[in-house]
Amino acid sequence: MTMFASVADFEAALSSLPKADAASIAEAAARQASLTKPAGSLGRLEDLALFFAGWQRTARPALARGRVAIFAGNHGVAARGVSAFPPEVTAQMVANFRRGGAAINALAAAAGLELEIVALELERPTADFTQGPAMTPEECLRALQAGARAAAGNIDLLVVGEMGIANSTAAAALSGASYGGSAGDWTGRGTGVDDTTLQRKIAVVSEGIARHAGHATSAFELLRRLGGREIAAIAGAVLAARQRRIPVMLDGFIACSALAPLARHAPDITAHCLAGHVSAEPGHRRLLGALGLSPLLDLGMRLGEGSGAAVAVNLVRSALAAHEGMATFEEAMVATAS
Template identity: 50%
Template sequence: MNKMPTINTLDDVRQILTELPGPDLEAAGAAKMREPQLTKPAGSLGRLEQLAAWTATWQGRYPPRMKNPTAHVFAGNHGVVAQGVSAFPQDVTKQMVANFERGGAAINQMCKALGVNLCVEQMDLDNPTQDFTENPAMTDTECAAAIAFGMNVVDETSDVACLGEMGIGNTTASAAICLALFGGSSLQWCGPGTGLDKPGIGRKAEVIGIGVKLYKGHMHDGLDVMRCLGGREMAAITGAIIGARLKKVPVMLDGFVSTTAAAVLPSLNKRALDHCKVGHVSQEPGHKILLEKLGKVALQDQNMRLGECTGAVLAVALLKAAVACHNDMATFAEASVSTKSAEN
């Protein structure tokens, strides 16, 4: 069992990020050798072929496996909700967590249908982060503790860790983080979240502009940005991404909030997200911009914006198909099928 490093401060996290393990080149090579031997025209399964190789590479084993996928839904509350940036009250976070635990939410049905283990992680829901228009959202210690929690939650026996969230106000925090990391205008990063109208989106943009301006001189890297503007559930997702890398577990990110939690890492290690895929394109408008900034192409677009890890879990179906085809298809030799003619 891989023991996680001790985390007390964000500097501890920074140190870990300088020493992340790289890809398993032996597993990648084995996948590359097998793929052309399978009974299909070269490249005919498109991105599924790449997914199978990516899975083996970051699981650090060959053949790849997809029998034990896990979904983690991190839930947290945000003090900035006091600024009127959400269509729903903060109590909804706890109410939805209870719904997850009863098995009544969309994520429960998707996990059941696709054979994904579901873990719901509550991040001190009775104590929201600070309102970032007045104070940094978290102290260094609080942010580091949330990251450490996420690092330890990922189980090394998981074949993939799907990372999602629940938290009223977290699209506001996400938009603020993206503005701080990548610039642009407040409004371009803002969307309806849980259902804001046009004036509500305008108010949301105003609030994130205030927050980013307030801490501009105090945010030197992505972890500073997370501390000043993020949420505990978002910091925990950041930690889960790091922990998964250390435990050789590939990561499937969900939508805007999860991808934003990932986006704070490349400023400290440009290869930090190589073991991560994005399950879907959220209809939250900032997500498409963010994917372009990160150089990530989502696996699907189903016009979804629910969160809850639903887009990431839905992508597990693609991973299962990719791994099954790679592992279990017959080779040309096994099936006595002629290979491509040399004359062609």
């Protein structure tokens, strides 16, 4: 059965979000308390183990199979001169991903993750959102469905990333329309634009937000009016993963912007999500705060592709290895604290 066959399906899924299993979290916490270490001494690694316990519904979670899904789409707003690169680069980079030559190929392999590339109608960019909605309802639903398919199968973790020239412009517009503030608060240099291009980009974001104010009254409308196919696909993947109780590792600003419209209407959508890192894009830290997410890493990365999230998966593997592999005080015959 196709997930999100209609807008009503999407809205129903967003209004009915499964919860983590509290009993499994409690059992995992009891195990943590019994391991040969001072209480809390592994910091956030302990939190990660409990997080996975809750979503896997077991006191001893594992990461046997993780998947990176990279969604690619082109944006009509690129014609406004908001990027340092032409739209043709999107397809060129998709080809590079498929040949195995990009950063995400190396980083996914290092983290023991399978890699799936989903190119979304690259020959047909979205419409310029300063002139009207970026997508028709049907186009947005197709993108949501493509994202949901990437969350299918027996996986323990989904990592989401993106590729799309001008998609940091769409991400800034989505974030601003979802959480307010000026366009300048959300708009950064993206691929490394100069000062003149940055000011033009801010103006385009402001124009887009104003153009759709009053019309973008739902998560779906925000996505279709200001987003892109790859951003909508990430939203679909995250929501489908939640319905399947699969944890999600988010990448940078663009990937997180896909959650902004959803979280404005259903703040708990982020409960099964981890922020892999905070990127150098200035709006990302602000957006993470709005989403209530604390990044695992702060490495100054701004590549996209799911690269920062893939690196963070190594922390998850460390957390689960310690949770599973350490001896208890009783097993090691080590005295506990008095």
